[in-house]
Amino acid sequence: MIYQQLHDGDLPVRLTAATSIHKLLHNDECAESLKPALKDILQIYLKMMTEIDSEELVAALEEVVSHFKEDIGPFALDLSRELVSAYTRLSQTNAEDDDGESALAAVGCVTAVRRIIDSV
Secondary structure, eight states, X not given: OHHHHTTOSSHHHHHHHHHHHHHHTTSHHHHHHXXXXXXHHHHHHHHXXXXXXXXXXXXXXXXXXXXXXXXXXXXXXXXXXXXXXXXXXXXXXXXXXXXXXXXXXXXXXXXXXXXXXXXX
16 A cells, blocks of 8 residues: 555655555545545654655645544644644745756645634
């Protein structure tokens, strides 16, 4: 299961799982099986965001937040804090060093915070 690969020791495996897991949310059965692990999934995304600057990772997190908008309330404050922290770090990164990936990820953080606010 993709969820189990979020705990893999190799960053590329975790990144692939994280950027793919949101695609499972289009299937109601898969989404329901992931719902009990929502807190863990959100923590994994936030941890990975400190390890790698990836617009695709932030976009996947946005999708997870959007899909579970009814359940995101208990995590909204901590999630928003972490996203603001990530935004601050990413916006201070030199865009020339990473082909603008950090800037795109920073914009994604703002969008994710907006989705959190909309959900609560």
